[in-house]
Amino acid sequence: MVKDSDVQRQADGVILSVRNLSKSFGALRVVQDVSFELGKGEVLGVLGPNGAGKTSLFNLISGDIGFDTGSIVLDGTALDREPSYKRAMRGIGRTYQIPRPYAKMTTFENLLVASRFAAGRSEREAYQSCAALLEDCGLAGKANLPAGGLTLLDRKRLELARALAGEPKLLLLDEIAGGLTEAEAGQLVSLIGHVRDKGVTIIWIEHVLHALMAVAERLLVLSFGQKIVEGRPQEVMDDPQVRRIYMGIEA
Numbered sequence: 001m002v003k004d005s006d007v008q009r010q011a012d013g014v015i016l017s018v019r020n021l022s023k024s025f026g027a028l029r030v031v032q033d034v035s036f037e038l039g040k041g042e043v044l045g046v047l048g049p050n051g052a053g054k055t056s057l058f059n060l061i062s063g064d065i066g067f068d069t070g071s072i073v074l075d076g077t078a079l080d081r082e083p084s085y086k087r088a089m090r091g092i093g094r095t096y097q098i099p100r101p102y103a104k105m106t107t108f109e110n111l112l113v114a115s116r117f118a119a120g121r122s123e124r125e126a127y128q129s130c131a132a133l134l135e136d137c138g139l140a141g142k143a144n145l146p147a148g149g150l151t152l153l154d155r156k157r158l159e160l161a162r163a164l165a166g167e168p169k170l171l172l173l174d175e176i177a178g179g180l181t182e183a184e185a186g187q188l189v190s191l192i193g194h195v196r197d198k199g200v201t202i203i204w205i206e207h208v209l210h211a212l213m214a215v216a217e218r219l220l221v222l223s224f225g226q227k228i229v230e231g232r233p234q235e236v237m238d239d240p241q242v243r244r245i246y247m248g249i250e251a
């Protein structure tokens with residue numbers, strides 16, 4: 001149920017309100033009564049053990065799956081049952097844990113598709129913005145290579161660039177640093193920092209803690225589909241429940 005107060009808060013600078021969101025697959029309750037808010041330009045990190053419901057939460061926000069109960073309000077608009085392509089056009093961009101480029105298309109063509117369809121750019125505008133994006137994301141030298149042949153780091157860069165080509169106001173990053181070396185993760189962190197500096201609001205699910213801690217202003221921890229704690233990064237990491245449940249450390 002969307003309350004008038006949610007819409008009012010959004011006028012005050014909140015870009016996303018998630019209220020009492022729940023989703024079950026059969027008897028499995030993957031997201032249970034989760035609520036949080038996100039300020040414009042904020043970076044929220046999401047943590048939790050494997051299977052905690054983090055990707056499911058993203059799928060609910062992006063519209064890849066529908067929720068059972070609760071509400072999601074983006075910039076004053078309740079998303080209700082809107083499909084994912086409409087949410088992309090409203091400004092929700094996302095990456096997937098396993099990058100999903102069109103493998104036979106070139107890096108540049110992959111970006112063009114996102115720019116034309118998610119951002120609704122004309123052909124000319126799309127060419128210009130995608131050329132700039134290739135530069136920003138360190139992919140200029142790979143523009144004409146088939147995306148399927150890129151290294152893992154370049155596939156992650158392309159995954160991020162494709163999400164950015166849709167010109168999102170809210171960007172959902174799903175374990176984008178996973179599988180990278182420390183130096184590669186560092187490059188990605190600085191890229192994400194640039195995206196944040198341009199005013200894009202970000203929710204970032206990540207197991208690579210040092211990468212997340214470098215950018216996130218607030219953390220939210222899920223366990224068995226429920227939000228167990230939310231707050232400033234150091235407060236959250238010091239929380240006894242988080243140390244026990246997430247890190248396996250006895251308080």
Ligand SMILES: Nc1ncnc2c1ncn2[C@@H]1O[C@H](COP(=O)(O)OP(=O)(O)OP(=O)(O)O)[C@@H](O)[C@H]1O
Pocket residue numbers: 025028030048049050051052053054055056057
């Ligand atoms: N489409 C689906 N049908 C049935 N069960 C699902 C489906 N999608 C996810 N699940 C289950 O929901 C639970 C939460 O999965 P989810 O992928 O959201 O967790 P996660 O926190 O992102 O985990 P990880 O860190 O391993 O990516 C898991 O038990 C998973 O098996």
